Amino acid sequence: AQRVTQPEKLLSVFKGAPVELKCNYSYSGSPELFWYVQYSRQRLQLLLRHISRESIKGFTADLNKGETSFHLKKPFAQEEDSAMYYCALGRYSGAGSYQLTFGKGTKLSVIP
Amino acid sequence: DVKVTQSSRYLVKRTGEKVFLECVQDMDHENMFWYRQDPGLGLRLIYFSYDVKMKEKGDIPEGYSVSREKKERFSLILESASTNQTSMYLCASSLYGREGDYEQYFGPGTRLTVT
Numbered sequence: 001a002q003r004v005t006q007p008e009k010l011l012s013v014f015k016g017a018p019v020e021l022k023c024n025y026s027y028s029g030s031p032e033l034f035w036y037v038q039y040s041r042q043r044l045q046l047l048l049r050h051i052s053r054e055s056i057k058g059f060t061a062d063l064n065k066g067e068t069s070f071h072l073k074k075p076f077a078q079e080e081d082s083a084m085y086y087c088a089l090g091r092y093s094g095a096g097s098y099q100l101t102f103g104k105g106t107k108l109s110v111i112p
Numbered sequence: 113d114v115k116v117t118q119s120s121r122y123l124v125k126r127t128g129e130k131v132f133l134e135c136v137q138d139m140d141h142e143n144m145f146w147y148r149q150d151p152g153l154g155l156r157l158i159y160f161s162y163d164v165k166m167k168e169k170g171d172i173p174e175g176y177s178v179s180r181e182k183k184e185r186f187s188l189i190l191e192s193a194s195t196n197q198t199s200m201y202l203c204a205s206s207l208y209g210r211e212g213d214y215e216q217y218f219g220p221g222t223r224l225t226v227t
Contacts, residue, residue, distance in 0.1 A: 009152065043220050044204075045217075046215045086154060093160075093168060097142075097143050097162035097168070097208060098208070099157065099160065101157075102154045102155040103154055104152060105155075
């Protein structure tokens with residue numbers, strides 16, 4: 001069975017400090033990983049996906065299959081990064097639909 | 113721009129009532145999903161639908177049912193609401209296909225309180 005683990009419920013960092021939000025997964029197939037973000041009073045939205053290898057808002061995430069991890073990193077935290085972050089694992093269901101399994105989320109608080 | 117709308121932002125219902133949560137998307141997406149979002153538990157999939165009149169159970173379907181009579185609309189039904197169904201409910205939609213990784217677009221959520 002697939003599982004996504006985000007070990008930190010809350011992460012507080014000072015503005016300008018590096019940020020690392022941890023995500024580990026278990027999945028027997030070839031994993032597709034995502035990070036979704038929810039800012040205060042906004043809807044949940046995609047931040048980045050591993051196959052595109054892009055940097056969004058200064059965040060990057062590298063898929064490490066050996067460690068089954070997909071940690072989200074940013075070198076210098078900004079106050080506007082304060083939000084709830086969810087790691088998600090994508091897979092195809094038996095019906096052919098593409099589903100996401102989400103972690104429990106990490107709330108990032110950037111201290112001014 | 114994808115738009116997913118949910119019929120209510122806040123809803124208060126009594127135990128035992130039948131509750132309907134409605135979701136509409138305007139991007140002709142085949143897939144639609146219902147999640148509940150609880151602090152400390154993250155997002156959990158209740159049901160999803162990959163086509164009109166087609167549905168599959170997610171991880172926590174007990175106490176819920178769904179209806180998809182039109183492609184753009186996906187309804188979540190609580191047949192007899194209970195207090196443990198007090199939660200934030202999120203609807204999402206995405207394209208269908210076996211190639212690629214299709215982004216899910218979320219609605220603003222419905223905060224349901226069952227008293």
